Each structure stands twice: as structure tokens, then as C-alpha cells.
Amino acid sequence: MTFGEQCDLAQSHAILDRALERGINFLDSAEIYPSPMKAETCGDSERHIGAWIKRRGGRDKLVLASKVAGPGGRIAYVRGGPKLVEKHIRAAVEGSLQRLNTDYIDLYQVHWPARSSNYFGRLGYYPRDDAGATPLAETLAALEALRTEGKIRQVGLSNETPWGLMHALAVAKEQGFAPIASVQNPYSLLNRVFEIGLG
Known part of the structure; x- marks a missing residue:
């Protein structure tokens, strides 16, 4: 989440080397990382991981996770305004595969739902009108198609209720x-x- 912003390429690779030496092989990223999110660095975290994989090899010993961004006003630069529809999800997966230097992602997650939801448990949250939100069945169908094709192995959720x-x-x-x-x-x-609800 910090690779490409707080950590440059060399620092990112040093962190990844140290983690792997210590037995950590689960790497989680997202198409929109690093944070804070900016158009000019979007995807850099995956690029840093992908460059590291290309340099050292051993993809089969890693568990790679990434995420597809859902609708959000602050990230209109992602796919012209990200949606959780088949065309956008497929483009997001293809982009992540390229940046990560791999032909499959072990765990692919929906970064946050398309519907109005309190993603981070804020106090004083008021939902917006989500009548235009992509139905979850449509999102899951797109992910299942990519799983069947072998581009992703498992589907996960993030920031979900x-x-x-x-x-x-x-x-x-x-x-x-x-x-x-x-x-x-x-x-x-x-x-x-x-x-409260998932513990």
C-alpha cells in the first residue's frame, strides 16, 4: 500500500526480500495503490511487486492478492470512473496481471462495494442514493468468469459489511x-x- 509513495523501488524490494526471508509469502496490493491515491502513482505498488517477482522469480512460492476499485469520485482517473461491471473488472484484472508480472492472481478482491455503505465504520455516516449501483450478481458473475478462465484463483471482499x-x-x-x-x-x-457483526 505504500510502495511507490513512501517506499521507492529499492526500499520496496528490500522489504519484500526481508519478508520472504522470514517466511512471509502473502502479498496484498490493489490497482489503485499506493496510498494516498493519486493519478500519477496509481498502480505503482503492483509495479514494484511485479518488478521484484521478475527479478527474483519464484512466483509459485507466493500468494498474490489484489483488488478492483469500485465507484468513487476521488478516483475518476481509474478507467474513466471505476465501475464493478464486467468490462471494468476485466480491464482491472488485465492491468494488475501486467503490472504484477504474472498470469494469475491467487486472491482477487472487490475493494469496496458498489452500493452505498459505511466502508470504514465512520460515526455519523449517512448513505447516499445507490439506485444506480451495479447489482452484486453482475459483479460476481464477472469475477466467476475470470476465475473459470484461470486469471484469478479465488474471489474475496474488502471493506464489506x-x-x-x-x-x-x-x-x-x-x-x-x-x-x-x-x-x-x-x-x-x-x-x-x-x-459487532462478523467477529
Whole structure:
């Protein structure tokens, strides 16, 4: 999440080398990283990881995760305004594969839902009108197609609510898709909202 902003290429590679030496082989990124998100650095975190993989090899010993961005006003520079529809998801996956120097992603996650939701557990949250949000079934169908093609191995969610997780599990089961493999939500001593519904 910091590769390409707080960490340059050499620092990123040193961190990755040290992590692998210590047995850490799960690497998680996103098409929009590094943070803070800016058009000029968008995708650099994946590029740093991809350059490291190309330099050292051993892709089969790594578990790579990345994420597709959903709608958001601050990132209109991503695919002309990211949507969680098949065309956008496919473009996001292809971009991540290229930047990561790989032909598959082990875990591909929806970075946040298309519908209005309190992604980070803010107090005083008021939902916006989400009548135009992409239906979850459409998003999951696009991800299932990419999984069937072997471009992604598992589908996960990020910044999701208990309702959203249960809805995604139900839709996947109803449609015969692979079940949701993971949920990556904020969780720390300062933010324990996860425990309320998903703990």
C-alpha cells in the first residue's frame, strides 16, 4: 500500500526480500495503490511487486492478492470512473496481471462495494442514493468468469459489511459460483467495528 509513495523501488524490494526471508509469502496490493491515491502513482505498488517477482522469480512460492476499485469520485482517473461491471473488472484484472508480472492472481478482491455503505465504520455516516449501483450478481458473475478462465484463483471482499458478505455468499451459492474466500476489513485497537457483526 505504500510502495511507490513512501517506499521507492529499492526500499520496496528490500522489504519484500526481508519478508520472504522470514517466511512471509502473502502479498496484498490493489490497482489503485499506493496510498494516498493519486493519478500519477496509481498502480505503482503492483509495479514494484511485479518488478521484484521478475527479478527474483519464484512466483509459485507466493500468494498474490489484489483488488478492483469500485465507484468513487476521488478516483475518476481509474478507467474513466471505476465501475464493478464486467468490462471494468476485466480491464482491472488485465492491468494488475501486467503490472504484477504474472498470469494469475491467487486472491482477487472487490475493494469496496458498489452500493452505498459505511466502508470504514465512520460515526455519523449517512448513505447516499445507490439506485444506480451495479447489482452484486453482475459483479460476481464477472469475477466467476475470470476465475473459470484461470486469471484469478479465488474471489474475496474488502471493506464489506456483514449484510454484504451474507448477500455475496447467498448470490454465489444461488448462481453456482465459487464461494467468497475471504473478507479484508479494517480492524485494529482503534477500529473494532468488525467484531459487532462478523467477529
